[in-house]
Amino acid sequence: MYTQALDSSGAEPRSPASAGDAERERRFQERIDRDEKIEPKDWMPEAYRQTLIRQIAQHAHSEIVGMLPEGNWITRAPTLRRKVVLIAKVQDEGGHGMYLYSAAETLGVSRGELIEQLLAGRAKYSSIFNYPTLTWADIGAIGWLVDGAAIMNQIPLCRCSYGPYARAMVRICKEESFHQRQGYEIMLTLARGTGAQREMAQDALNRWWWPSLMMFGPSDTESVHTAQSMRWKIKRFSNDELRQRFIDVTVPQAQFLDLSLPDPALRWDEAAQHFITGPIDWSEFQTVLKGHGPCNRERLGARRAAHEAGRWVREAAAAYADKHRDRAGGGAERYAQAI
Protein backbone atom coordinates (compact mmCIF):
# COMPACT_ATOMS: atom_id res chain seq x y z
CA MET A 1 0.00 0.00 0.00
CA TYR A 2 0.69 3.23 1.01
CA THR A 3 2.30 6.43 0.37
CA GLN A 4 1.67 9.09 2.89
CA ALA A 5 2.87 12.52 3.75
CA LEU A 6 5.50 12.20 1.09
CA ASP A 7 5.98 15.86 0.80
CA SER A 8 6.08 16.68 4.47
CA SER A 9 9.75 15.99 5.01
CA GLY A 10 13.12 15.59 3.39
CA ALA A 11 15.48 17.77 1.46
CA GLU A 12 14.28 20.81 -0.42
CA PRO A 13 14.87 20.50 -4.13
CA ARG A 14 18.12 22.26 -4.85
CA SER A 15 18.67 24.75 -7.60
CA PRO A 16 20.84 23.61 -10.52
CA ALA A 17 24.56 23.77 -9.78
CA SER A 18 25.70 25.01 -13.15
CA ALA A 19 24.50 26.42 -16.44
CA GLY A 20 24.92 22.97 -18.08
CA ASP A 21 22.70 21.44 -15.45
CA ALA A 22 20.16 24.19 -15.98
CA GLU A 23 19.96 23.31 -19.66
CA ARG A 24 19.65 19.59 -18.95
CA GLU A 25 17.04 20.29 -16.36
CA ARG A 26 15.07 22.36 -18.84
CA ARG A 27 15.10 19.51 -21.36
CA PHE A 28 14.20 17.05 -18.62
CA GLN A 29 11.18 19.14 -17.68
CA GLU A 30 10.13 19.33 -21.33
CA ARG A 31 10.14 15.55 -21.54
CA ILE A 32 7.97 15.38 -18.47
CA ASP A 33 5.64 18.01 -19.86
CA ARG A 34 5.26 15.85 -22.99
CA ASP A 35 4.30 12.94 -20.69
CA GLU A 36 7.38 10.94 -21.63
CA LYS A 37 8.48 8.34 -19.09
CA ILE A 38 11.86 8.83 -17.44
CA GLU A 39 13.86 5.58 -17.42
CA PRO A 40 16.73 4.55 -15.12
CA LYS A 41 19.54 5.36 -17.58
CA ASP A 42 18.17 8.80 -18.44
CA TRP A 43 19.65 11.93 -16.94
CA MET A 44 17.58 13.31 -14.09
CA PRO A 45 18.03 16.09 -11.57
CA GLU A 46 19.49 14.88 -8.30
CA ALA A 47 16.52 16.25 -6.37
CA TYR A 48 14.13 14.26 -8.61
CA ARG A 49 16.14 11.12 -7.93
CA GLN A 50 16.23 11.75 -4.18
CA THR A 51 12.54 12.57 -4.00
CA LEU A 52 11.70 9.34 -5.79
CA ILE A 53 14.04 7.23 -3.69
CA ARG A 54 12.48 8.64 -0.55
CA GLN A 55 8.94 8.12 -1.79
CA ILE A 56 9.44 4.63 -3.22
CA ALA A 57 11.39 3.47 -0.18
CA GLN A 58 8.73 4.80 2.15
CA HIS A 59 6.13 3.00 0.10
CA ALA A 60 8.15 -0.26 0.12
CA HIS A 61 8.71 -0.06 3.88
CA SER A 62 4.98 0.48 4.36
CA GLU A 63 4.21 -2.72 2.48
CA ILE A 64 6.63 -4.67 4.65
CA VAL A 65 5.65 -3.17 7.99
CA GLY A 66 2.02 -3.48 6.87
CA MET A 67 2.41 -7.26 6.86
CA LEU A 68 2.61 -7.19 10.67
CA PRO A 69 -0.81 -5.91 11.81
CA GLU A 70 -2.63 -8.25 9.45
CA GLY A 71 -0.19 -11.09 10.02
CA ASN A 72 -1.30 -10.81 13.63
CA TRP A 73 -4.59 -12.55 12.67
CA ILE A 74 -3.40 -15.25 10.28
CA THR A 75 -3.10 -17.89 12.98
CA ARG A 76 -6.52 -16.92 14.36
CA ALA A 77 -8.56 -16.43 11.19
CA PRO A 78 -12.05 -17.77 11.87
CA THR A 79 -12.38 -20.16 8.90
CA LEU A 80 -9.91 -21.93 6.65
CA ARG A 81 -11.13 -19.94 3.67
CA ARG A 82 -10.55 -16.66 5.51
CA LYS A 83 -7.15 -17.93 6.57
CA VAL A 84 -5.94 -18.67 3.06
CA VAL A 85 -7.29 -15.38 1.72
CA LEU A 86 -5.52 -13.48 4.48
CA ILE A 87 -2.23 -15.32 3.96
CA ALA A 88 -2.45 -14.57 0.26
CA LYS A 89 -3.16 -10.91 0.96
CA VAL A 90 -0.22 -10.54 3.30
CA GLN A 91 1.92 -12.34 0.71
CA ASP A 92 0.80 -9.82 -1.88
CA GLU A 93 1.94 -6.98 0.36
CA GLY A 94 5.36 -8.63 0.70
CA GLY A 95 5.47 -8.95 -3.07
CA HIS A 96 4.63 -5.26 -3.41
CA GLY A 97 7.54 -4.50 -1.11
CA MET A 98 9.83 -6.53 -3.36
CA TYR A 99 8.78 -4.78 -6.59
CA LEU A 100 9.11 -1.42 -4.93
CA TYR A 101 12.57 -2.11 -3.53
CA SER A 102 13.53 -3.20 -7.04
CA ALA A 103 12.12 0.02 -8.48
CA ALA A 104 14.14 2.00 -5.92
CA GLU A 105 17.26 0.03 -6.86
CA THR A 106 17.00 1.35 -10.42
CA LEU A 107 17.75 4.76 -8.88
CA GLY A 108 21.08 3.62 -7.49
CA VAL A 109 20.31 2.59 -3.92
CA SER A 110 20.31 -1.00 -2.66
CA ARG A 111 17.53 -2.81 -0.83
CA GLY A 112 20.01 -3.51 1.96
CA GLU A 113 20.73 0.18 2.48
CA LEU A 114 17.05 1.02 2.51
CA ILE A 115 16.30 -1.69 5.04
CA GLU A 116 19.15 -0.47 7.23
CA GLN A 117 17.56 3.00 7.17
CA LEU A 118 14.20 1.56 8.18
CA LEU A 119 15.64 -0.47 11.05
CA ALA A 120 17.71 2.47 12.26
CA GLY A 121 14.52 4.53 12.47
CA ARG A 122 15.74 6.94 9.78
CA ALA A 123 13.09 6.06 7.19
CA LYS A 124 9.37 6.49 7.36
CA TYR A 125 6.52 4.12 6.67
CA SER A 126 2.82 4.79 6.64
CA SER A 127 1.82 5.52 10.21
CA ILE A 128 -1.49 3.65 9.80
CA PHE A 129 0.45 0.48 10.59
CA ASN A 130 1.27 1.77 14.04
CA TYR A 131 -2.30 1.03 15.08
CA PRO A 132 -3.16 -2.35 16.60
CA THR A 133 -5.41 -5.06 15.16
CA LEU A 134 -7.50 -5.96 18.18
CA THR A 135 -10.30 -8.07 16.73
CA TRP A 136 -11.02 -10.00 13.55
CA ALA A 137 -13.10 -7.05 12.32
CA ASP A 138 -9.89 -5.03 12.07
CA ILE A 139 -8.88 -7.29 9.20
CA GLY A 140 -12.05 -6.28 7.40
CA ALA A 141 -11.59 -2.61 8.25
CA ILE A 142 -7.99 -2.57 7.06
CA GLY A 143 -8.86 -4.16 3.73
CA TRP A 144 -11.78 -1.84 3.19
CA LEU A 145 -10.34 1.43 4.46
CA VAL A 146 -6.56 1.15 4.40
CA ASP A 147 -6.29 -0.67 1.09
CA GLY A 148 -9.07 1.58 -0.15
CA ALA A 149 -7.13 4.71 0.77
CA ALA A 150 -3.99 3.19 -0.71
CA ILE A 151 -5.78 2.72 -4.03
CA MET A 152 -6.89 6.37 -4.07
CA ASN A 153 -3.29 7.40 -3.48
CA GLN A 154 -1.78 4.97 -5.91
CA ILE A 155 -3.97 5.04 -8.99
CA PRO A 156 -2.52 8.40 -10.03
CA LEU A 157 0.97 6.94 -9.46
CA CYS A 158 0.37 4.51 -12.32
CA ARG A 159 0.94 7.60 -14.50
CA CYS A 160 3.97 8.79 -12.53
CA SER A 161 6.77 10.18 -14.70
CA TYR A 162 9.30 7.60 -13.52
CA GLY A 163 8.79 4.48 -15.63
CA PRO A 164 9.79 1.68 -13.21
CA TYR A 165 7.65 3.16 -10.42
CA ALA A 166 4.65 3.67 -12.68
CA ARG A 167 4.84 0.10 -13.96
CA ALA A 168 5.17 -1.33 -10.45
CA MET A 169 2.08 0.63 -9.44
CA VAL A 170 -0.05 -0.78 -12.25
CA ARG A 171 0.52 -4.28 -10.96
CA ILE A 172 0.14 -3.30 -7.34
CA CYS A 173 -3.11 -1.40 -7.86
CA LYS A 174 -4.80 -4.47 -9.35
CA GLU A 175 -4.01 -6.45 -6.24
CA GLU A 176 -4.97 -3.64 -3.87
CA SER A 177 -8.42 -3.42 -5.33
CA PHE A 178 -8.87 -7.14 -4.75
CA HIS A 179 -7.79 -6.61 -1.13
CA GLN A 180 -10.25 -3.78 -0.77
CA ARG A 181 -13.16 -5.94 -1.96
CA GLN A 182 -12.14 -8.79 0.34
CA GLY A 183 -12.00 -6.43 3.30
CA TYR A 184 -15.37 -4.94 2.53
CA GLU A 185 -16.84 -8.42 2.21
CA ILE A 186 -15.58 -9.27 5.71
CA MET A 187 -17.23 -6.09 7.02
CA LEU A 188 -20.46 -6.93 5.24
CA THR A 189 -20.52 -10.43 6.71
CA LEU A 190 -19.96 -9.05 10.20
CA ALA A 191 -22.42 -6.18 9.79
CA ARG A 192 -25.12 -8.67 8.75
CA GLY A 193 -24.13 -11.19 11.42
CA THR A 194 -24.99 -11.49 15.10
CA GLY A 195 -25.15 -8.55 17.50
CA ALA A 196 -21.66 -9.33 18.73
CA GLN A 197 -20.30 -9.38 15.18
CA ARG A 198 -21.98 -6.07 14.37
CA GLU A 199 -20.46 -4.51 17.45
CA MET A 200 -17.07 -5.84 16.44
CA ALA A 201 -17.47 -4.25 13.00
CA GLN A 202 -18.62 -0.92 14.42
CA ASP A 203 -15.76 -0.84 16.90
CA ALA A 204 -13.23 -1.49 14.14
CA LEU A 205 -14.70 1.26 11.99
CA ASN A 206 -14.57 3.65 14.95
CA ARG A 207 -10.89 2.98 15.43
CA TRP A 208 -9.77 2.94 11.76
CA TRP A 209 -11.78 5.76 10.24
CA TRP A 210 -9.72 8.75 11.33
CA PRO A 211 -6.32 7.13 10.88
CA SER A 212 -7.40 6.18 7.35
CA LEU A 213 -8.18 9.79 6.54
CA MET A 214 -4.77 10.75 7.89
CA MET A 215 -3.13 8.34 5.43
CA PHE A 216 -3.37 11.02 2.77
CA GLY A 217 -0.93 13.18 4.68
CA PRO A 218 -1.16 16.71 6.05
CA SER A 219 -3.57 19.23 4.69
CA ASP A 220 -2.43 21.07 1.55
CA THR A 221 -1.83 24.23 3.53
CA GLU A 222 0.82 22.39 5.60
CA SER A 223 2.37 20.47 2.75
CA VAL A 224 5.73 21.75 1.52
CA HIS A 225 6.68 19.82 -1.59
CA THR A 226 3.48 19.40 -3.49
CA ALA A 227 4.22 22.00 -6.16
CA GLN A 228 7.58 20.57 -7.22
CA SER A 229 6.33 16.99 -7.14
CA MET A 230 3.39 18.03 -9.29
CA ARG A 231 5.68 19.69 -11.84
CA TRP A 232 7.68 16.48 -11.99
CA LYS A 233 4.48 14.43 -12.29
CA ILE A 234 5.45 12.34 -9.31
CA LYS A 235 2.31 13.59 -7.67
CA ARG A 236 -0.81 14.45 -9.62
CA PHE A 237 -3.34 15.42 -6.99
CA SER A 238 -2.96 17.14 -3.66
CA ASN A 239 -3.42 15.36 -0.33
CA ASP A 240 -6.73 17.08 0.29
CA GLU A 241 -8.09 16.25 -3.15
CA LEU A 242 -7.31 12.58 -2.71
CA ARG A 243 -8.69 12.55 0.82
CA GLN A 244 -11.95 14.11 -0.38
CA ARG A 245 -12.31 11.49 -3.11
CA PHE A 246 -11.81 8.76 -0.56
CA ILE A 247 -14.41 10.26 1.76
CA ASP A 248 -16.93 10.62 -1.05
CA VAL A 249 -16.53 7.00 -2.06
CA THR A 250 -16.36 5.54 1.43
CA VAL A 251 -19.22 7.26 3.26
CA PRO A 252 -21.91 5.58 1.11
CA GLN A 253 -20.14 2.24 1.61
CA ALA A 254 -20.44 2.70 5.37
CA GLN A 255 -24.10 3.59 4.93
CA PHE A 256 -24.63 0.40 2.95
CA LEU A 257 -23.15 -1.54 5.86
CA ASP A 258 -25.54 0.36 8.10
CA LEU A 259 -22.62 1.27 10.35
CA SER A 260 -22.10 4.78 11.64
CA LEU A 261 -18.99 6.84 11.06
CA PRO A 262 -17.41 8.22 14.23
CA ASP A 263 -17.89 11.85 13.18
CA PRO A 264 -20.93 13.75 14.46
CA ALA A 265 -20.11 16.67 12.15
CA LEU A 266 -20.17 14.60 8.97
CA ARG A 267 -22.66 16.02 6.45
CA TRP A 268 -23.49 16.06 2.75
CA ASP A 269 -22.89 19.43 1.14
CA GLU A 270 -25.38 19.70 -1.69
CA ALA A 271 -23.75 22.73 -3.28
CA ALA A 272 -20.24 21.25 -3.28
CA GLN A 273 -21.51 17.71 -3.98
CA HIS A 274 -19.15 16.39 -1.34
CA PHE A 275 -19.32 14.83 2.10
CA ILE A 276 -17.74 17.20 4.58
CA THR A 277 -16.11 15.74 7.68
CA GLY A 278 -15.38 17.35 11.00
CA PRO A 279 -11.84 18.56 11.66
CA ILE A 280 -9.05 15.99 11.62
CA ASP A 281 -7.02 15.79 14.82
CA TRP A 282 -3.57 16.44 13.38
CA SER A 283 -1.94 16.35 16.79
CA GLU A 284 -2.78 12.63 16.88
CA PHE A 285 -1.16 12.21 13.47
CA GLN A 286 1.98 14.04 14.57
CA THR A 287 2.21 11.96 17.74
CA VAL A 288 2.15 8.72 15.78
CA LEU A 289 4.46 10.08 13.09
CA LYS A 290 7.02 11.02 15.72
CA GLY A 291 7.10 7.47 17.00
CA HIS A 292 4.69 7.67 19.91
CA GLY A 293 1.71 5.82 18.45
CA PRO A 294 0.24 2.67 19.97
CA CYS A 295 2.49 0.19 18.12
CA ASN A 296 5.49 2.08 16.72
CA ARG A 297 7.85 0.27 19.07
CA GLU A 298 6.29 -3.12 18.40
CA ARG A 299 6.36 -2.74 14.62
CA LEU A 300 9.94 -1.59 14.35
CA GLY A 301 10.89 -4.01 17.13
CA ALA A 302 9.42 -6.92 15.16
CA ARG A 303 11.28 -5.91 11.99
CA ARG A 304 14.54 -5.55 13.89
CA ALA A 305 14.07 -8.87 15.69
CA ALA A 306 13.42 -10.68 12.41
CA HIS A 307 16.44 -9.05 10.82
CA GLU A 308 18.72 -9.93 13.74
CA ALA A 309 17.38 -13.48 14.08
CA GLY A 310 17.89 -13.97 10.36
CA ARG A 311 21.47 -12.79 10.28
CA TRP A 312 23.08 -16.22 10.74
CA VAL A 313 20.79 -17.59 8.02
CA ARG A 314 21.81 -14.94 5.51
CA GLU A 315 25.45 -15.47 6.44
CA ALA A 316 25.07 -19.21 5.91
CA ALA A 317 23.57 -18.67 2.47
CA ALA A 318 26.42 -16.35 1.53
CA ALA A 319 29.06 -18.76 2.85
CA TYR A 320 27.48 -21.64 0.99
CA ALA A 321 27.37 -19.66 -2.23
CA ASP A 322 31.05 -18.77 -1.82
CA LYS A 323 32.09 -22.36 -1.23
CA HIS A 324 30.17 -23.66 -4.19
CA ARG A 325 30.68 -20.83 -6.59
CA ASP A 326 32.83 -22.97 -8.87
CA ARG A 327 30.31 -25.74 -9.22
CA ALA A 328 28.15 -25.58 -12.31
CA GLY A 329 24.57 -24.66 -11.69
CA GLY A 330 25.03 -23.47 -8.13
CA GLY A 331 24.96 -26.00 -5.32
CA ALA A 332 21.86 -26.51 -3.28
CA GLU A 333 19.38 -25.41 -5.88
CA ARG A 334 20.75 -27.81 -8.46
CA TYR A 335 20.99 -30.57 -5.91
CA ALA A 336 17.46 -30.19 -4.66
CA GLN A 337 16.15 -30.36 -8.20
CA ALA A 338 18.13 -33.47 -9.01
CA ILE A 339 17.20 -35.43 -5.93
Next chain:
Amino acid sequence: MSAAAESALPAAGEDHPRYVLRLADTSLVLGQRLCEWVGHAPALEEDLALGNIALDLIGQARLLLAHAGRIEGRGREEDQLAFLRDAPEFYNVALAEQPNGDFGATIVRQALLDAWQLELYHSLTASADERLAEIAAKALKECRYHWRFSCGWLVRLGDGTAESHARAQEALEALWRFTEELITPDALDVRMASLGIAPPLAVVRARWEARIAAALKEATLRQPSSHHYPWHGKSGVHTEHLGHLLGQMQHLQRTYPGVTW
Protein backbone atom coordinates in the same frame (compact mmCIF):
# COMPACT_ATOMS: atom_id res chain seq x y z
CA MET B 1 -16.19 -39.07 -6.94
CA SER B 2 -19.17 -40.71 -8.58
CA ALA B 3 -21.65 -42.74 -6.53
CA ALA B 4 -20.50 -45.85 -8.34
CA ALA B 5 -16.87 -45.24 -7.45
CA GLU B 6 -17.90 -44.52 -3.88
CA SER B 7 -19.77 -47.79 -3.54
CA ALA B 8 -16.90 -49.67 -5.20
CA LEU B 9 -14.65 -48.73 -2.29
CA PRO B 10 -13.76 -51.55 0.05
CA ALA B 11 -15.79 -51.34 3.25
CA ALA B 12 -13.44 -49.52 5.57
CA GLY B 13 -15.96 -48.09 8.06
CA GLU B 14 -14.60 -45.67 10.63
CA ASP B 15 -11.04 -46.38 9.60
CA HIS B 16 -11.28 -44.65 6.27
CA PRO B 17 -12.21 -41.11 7.41
CA ARG B 18 -9.79 -41.51 10.29
CA TYR B 19 -6.97 -42.24 7.87
CA VAL B 20 -7.84 -39.26 5.67
CA LEU B 21 -7.92 -37.06 8.77
CA ARG B 22 -4.34 -38.10 9.54
CA LEU B 23 -3.25 -36.66 6.22
CA ALA B 24 -5.47 -33.59 6.55
CA ASP B 25 -4.38 -32.78 10.08
CA THR B 26 -0.69 -33.14 9.31
CA SER B 27 -1.02 -30.60 6.51
CA LEU B 28 -3.22 -28.30 8.55
CA VAL B 29 -1.07 -28.28 11.68
CA LEU B 30 2.17 -27.86 9.75
CA GLY B 31 0.58 -25.08 7.69
CA GLN B 32 -0.62 -23.37 10.86
CA ARG B 33 2.93 -23.49 12.25
CA LEU B 34 4.31 -21.88 9.10
CA CYS B 35 1.71 -19.11 9.39
CA GLU B 36 3.56 -17.99 12.51
CA TRP B 37 6.54 -17.04 10.33
CA VAL B 38 4.67 -14.60 8.12
CA GLY B 39 6.29 -11.18 8.58
CA HIS B 40 9.17 -12.54 10.65
CA ALA B 41 11.36 -14.61 8.31
CA PRO B 42 15.11 -14.02 7.78
CA ALA B 43 14.55 -12.26 4.44
CA LEU B 44 11.64 -11.20 2.28
CA GLU B 45 12.10 -14.10 -0.16
CA GLU B 46 11.91 -16.64 2.68
CA ASP B 47 8.90 -14.87 4.13
CA LEU B 48 7.07 -15.29 0.84
CA ALA B 49 8.24 -18.88 0.38
CA LEU B 50 7.12 -19.98 3.85
CA GLY B 51 3.78 -18.27 3.32
CA ASN B 52 3.36 -20.01 -0.02
CA ILE B 53 4.05 -23.38 1.54
CA ALA B 54 1.56 -22.61 4.29
CA LEU B 55 -1.03 -21.75 1.64
CA ASP B 56 -0.45 -25.04 -0.16
CA LEU B 57 -0.62 -27.06 3.04
CA ILE B 58 -3.83 -25.45 4.21
CA GLY B 59 -5.23 -25.90 0.73
CA GLN B 60 -4.44 -29.62 0.92
CA ALA B 61 -5.99 -29.77 4.37
CA ARG B 62 -9.21 -28.23 3.09
CA LEU B 63 -9.59 -30.80 0.32
CA LEU B 64 -8.76 -33.66 2.66
CA LEU B 65 -11.04 -32.45 5.45
CA ALA B 66 -13.93 -32.08 3.03
CA HIS B 67 -13.27 -35.59 1.76
CA ALA B 68 -13.02 -37.02 5.27
CA GLY B 69 -16.27 -35.29 6.21
CA ARG B 70 -18.02 -36.74 3.18
CA ILE B 71 -16.94 -40.33 3.74
CA GLU B 72 -17.61 -40.03 7.44
CA GLY B 73 -21.20 -39.14 6.57
CA ARG B 74 -21.99 -37.16 9.72
CA GLY B 75 -22.39 -33.85 7.92
CA ARG B 76 -19.19 -32.32 9.27
CA GLU B 77 -17.59 -29.82 6.91
CA GLU B 78 -14.04 -28.50 6.74
CA ASP B 79 -14.44 -25.78 9.35
CA GLN B 80 -16.23 -27.98 11.85
CA LEU B 81 -13.46 -30.51 11.51
CA ALA B 82 -10.70 -27.92 11.74
CA PHE B 83 -12.08 -25.73 14.50
CA LEU B 84 -14.33 -27.89 16.65
CA ARG B 85 -12.22 -30.94 17.39
CA ASP B 86 -10.00 -31.00 20.46
CA ALA B 87 -6.41 -32.24 20.50
CA PRO B 88 -7.14 -35.95 21.15
CA GLU B 89 -9.30 -35.97 18.01
CA PHE B 90 -6.50 -34.56 15.86
CA TYR B 91 -4.53 -37.25 14.07
CA ASN B 92 -1.52 -35.42 12.68
CA VAL B 93 1.93 -36.87 13.20
CA ALA B 94 3.54 -35.27 16.24
CA LEU B 95 6.45 -33.84 14.24
CA ALA B 96 4.09 -31.43 12.48
CA GLU B 97 3.03 -29.73 15.71
CA GLN B 98 6.56 -29.09 17.05
CA PRO B 99 7.23 -25.38 17.61
CA ASN B 100 9.04 -23.42 14.91
CA GLY B 101 12.18 -22.74 16.93
CA ASP B 102 14.74 -20.87 14.85
CA PHE B 103 14.79 -20.94 11.07
CA GLY B 104 17.06 -23.98 11.21
CA ALA B 105 14.58 -25.99 13.27
CA THR B 106 11.76 -24.97 10.96
CA ILE B 107 13.78 -26.10 7.94
CA VAL B 108 14.72 -29.43 9.51
CA ARG B 109 11.09 -30.12 10.48
CA GLN B 110 9.97 -29.08 7.03
CA ALA B 111 12.52 -31.19 5.16
CA LEU B 112 11.72 -34.31 7.21
CA LEU B 113 8.01 -33.85 6.56
CA ASP B 114 8.29 -32.70 2.95
CA ALA B 115 10.27 -35.81 2.06
CA TRP B 116 7.68 -37.93 3.82
CA GLN B 117 4.66 -36.24 2.23
CA LEU B 118 6.37 -36.44 -1.14
CA GLU B 119 6.79 -40.21 -0.91
CA LEU B 120 3.42 -40.78 0.70
CA TYR B 121 1.46 -38.74 -1.83
CA HIS B 122 3.43 -40.31 -4.62
CA SER B 123 2.14 -43.71 -3.48
CA LEU B 124 -1.35 -42.39 -2.75
CA THR B 125 -1.84 -41.39 -6.38
CA ALA B 126 -2.56 -45.11 -6.84
CA SER B 127 -5.04 -45.30 -3.94
CA ALA B 128 -8.22 -47.34 -4.32
CA ASP B 129 -9.97 -44.21 -3.02
CA GLU B 130 -10.17 -42.29 -6.27
CA ARG B 131 -10.85 -38.94 -4.69
CA LEU B 132 -7.88 -39.40 -2.38
CA ALA B 133 -5.74 -40.32 -5.38
CA GLU B 134 -6.81 -37.08 -7.10
CA ILE B 135 -5.98 -34.98 -4.07
CA ALA B 136 -2.64 -36.77 -3.74
CA ALA B 137 -1.76 -36.00 -7.35
CA LYS B 138 -2.37 -32.29 -6.77
CA ALA B 139 -0.52 -32.32 -3.43
CA LEU B 140 2.41 -34.18 -4.95
CA LYS B 141 3.21 -31.30 -7.29
CA GLU B 142 3.20 -28.90 -4.35
CA CYS B 143 5.33 -31.20 -2.22
CA ARG B 144 8.02 -31.27 -4.91
CA TYR B 145 8.30 -27.52 -4.66
CA HIS B 146 8.28 -27.62 -0.85
CA TRP B 147 11.06 -30.19 -0.84
CA ARG B 148 13.15 -28.11 -3.22
CA PHE B 149 12.87 -25.22 -0.80
CA SER B 150 13.49 -27.12 2.43
CA CYS B 151 16.18 -29.41 1.05
CA GLY B 152 17.92 -26.45 -0.58
CA TRP B 153 18.00 -24.64 2.74
CA LEU B 154 18.98 -27.75 4.70
CA VAL B 155 22.05 -28.05 2.49
CA ARG B 156 22.89 -24.36 2.71
CA LEU B 157 22.58 -24.32 6.49
CA GLY B 158 24.42 -27.61 7.00
CA ASP B 159 27.21 -26.65 4.64
CA GLY B 160 27.17 -22.89 5.37
CA THR B 161 28.94 -21.44 8.39
CA ALA B 162 30.06 -23.21 11.56
CA GLU B 163 27.14 -21.59 13.36
CA SER B 164 24.53 -22.63 10.82
CA HIS B 165 25.92 -26.17 10.77
CA ALA B 166 25.72 -26.39 14.55
CA ARG B 167 22.19 -25.03 14.63
CA ALA B 168 20.97 -27.39 11.92
CA GLN B 169 22.61 -30.38 13.59
CA GLU B 170 21.08 -29.44 16.93
CA ALA B 171 17.62 -29.15 15.38
CA LEU B 172 18.07 -32.50 13.72
CA GLU B 173 19.02 -34.12 17.03
CA ALA B 174 15.97 -32.59 18.69
CA LEU B 175 13.46 -33.55 16.00
CA TRP B 176 14.75 -36.92 14.82
CA ARG B 177 12.94 -38.76 17.62
CA PHE B 178 9.62 -37.80 16.00
CA THR B 179 10.44 -39.50 12.70
CA GLU B 180 9.80 -43.03 13.91
CA GLU B 181 6.10 -42.30 13.79
CA LEU B 182 6.24 -41.29 10.13
CA ILE B 183 7.58 -44.59 8.91
CA THR B 184 6.29 -47.18 11.38
CA PRO B 185 2.87 -48.57 10.56
CA ASP B 186 0.23 -48.94 13.24
CA ALA B 187 -2.85 -51.14 13.01
CA LEU B 188 -4.82 -48.53 11.05
CA ASP B 189 -2.02 -48.08 8.50
CA VAL B 190 -1.93 -51.86 8.02
CA ARG B 191 -5.70 -52.14 7.55
CA MET B 192 -5.72 -49.25 5.07
CA ALA B 193 -2.87 -50.80 3.15
CA SER B 194 -4.66 -54.15 2.98
CA LEU B 195 -7.63 -52.37 1.36
CA GLY B 196 -5.41 -50.59 -1.14
CA ILE B 197 -6.42 -47.17 0.20
CA ALA B 198 -2.95 -46.46 1.62
CA PRO B 199 0.45 -47.76 0.55
CA PRO B 200 2.38 -50.20 2.71
CA LEU B 201 4.41 -47.90 4.95
CA ALA B 202 7.51 -50.06 4.42
CA VAL B 203 7.67 -48.75 0.86
CA VAL B 204 7.41 -45.17 2.02
CA ARG B 205 9.99 -45.86 4.72
CA ALA B 206 12.65 -47.10 2.32
CA ARG B 207 12.21 -44.21 -0.07
CA TRP B 208 12.03 -41.62 2.72
CA GLU B 209 15.17 -42.95 4.38
CA ALA B 210 17.10 -42.89 1.12
CA ARG B 211 15.99 -39.36 0.32
CA ILE B 212 16.83 -38.03 3.77
CA ALA B 213 20.17 -39.83 3.93
CA ALA B 214 21.24 -38.30 0.62
CA ALA B 215 20.15 -34.82 1.67
CA LEU B 216 21.93 -35.04 5.02
CA LYS B 217 25.10 -36.20 3.31
CA GLU B 218 25.01 -33.25 0.93
CA ALA B 219 24.32 -30.98 3.90
CA THR B 220 27.30 -32.49 5.78
CA LEU B 221 24.95 -33.27 8.67
CA ARG B 222 25.15 -36.38 10.80
CA GLN B 223 22.09 -38.60 10.90
CA PRO B 224 21.16 -39.29 14.52
CA SER B 225 21.55 -42.93 15.41
CA SER B 226 18.09 -44.15 16.33
CA HIS B 227 14.53 -42.95 15.99
CA HIS B 228 13.93 -43.19 19.76
CA TYR B 229 10.36 -42.83 20.98
CA PRO B 230 7.35 -44.05 19.00
CA TRP B 231 5.00 -41.09 19.22
CA HIS B 232 1.33 -41.62 18.51
CA GLY B 233 0.11 -38.31 17.16
CA LYS B 234 -1.69 -40.15 14.41
CA SER B 235 -3.76 -41.93 17.07
CA GLY B 236 -4.53 -38.67 18.85
CA VAL B 237 -1.84 -38.85 21.53
CA HIS B 238 0.14 -35.64 21.15
CA THR B 239 2.90 -33.56 22.63
CA GLU B 240 2.00 -30.63 24.86
CA HIS B 241 2.34 -28.23 21.96
CA LEU B 242 -0.76 -29.14 19.98
CA GLY B 243 -3.26 -27.90 22.57
CA HIS B 244 -1.75 -24.42 22.47
CA LEU B 245 -1.70 -24.34 18.71
CA LEU B 246 -5.37 -25.31 18.59
CA GLY B 247 -6.26 -22.86 21.34
CA GLN B 248 -5.03 -20.06 19.15
CA MET B 249 -6.36 -21.40 15.86
CA GLN B 250 -9.83 -22.22 17.17
CA HIS B 251 -10.33 -19.17 19.38
CA LEU B 252 -12.98 -17.36 17.33
CA GLN B 253 -15.03 -20.42 16.47
CA ARG B 254 -15.03 -21.41 20.13
CA THR B 255 -15.89 -17.96 21.46
CA TYR B 256 -18.71 -17.31 18.99
CA PRO B 257 -20.27 -20.71 18.32
CA GLY B 258 -22.33 -21.22 15.21
CA VAL B 259 -21.91 -17.84 13.53
CA THR B 260 -21.01 -17.16 9.92
CA TRP B 261 -17.66 -15.52 9.20
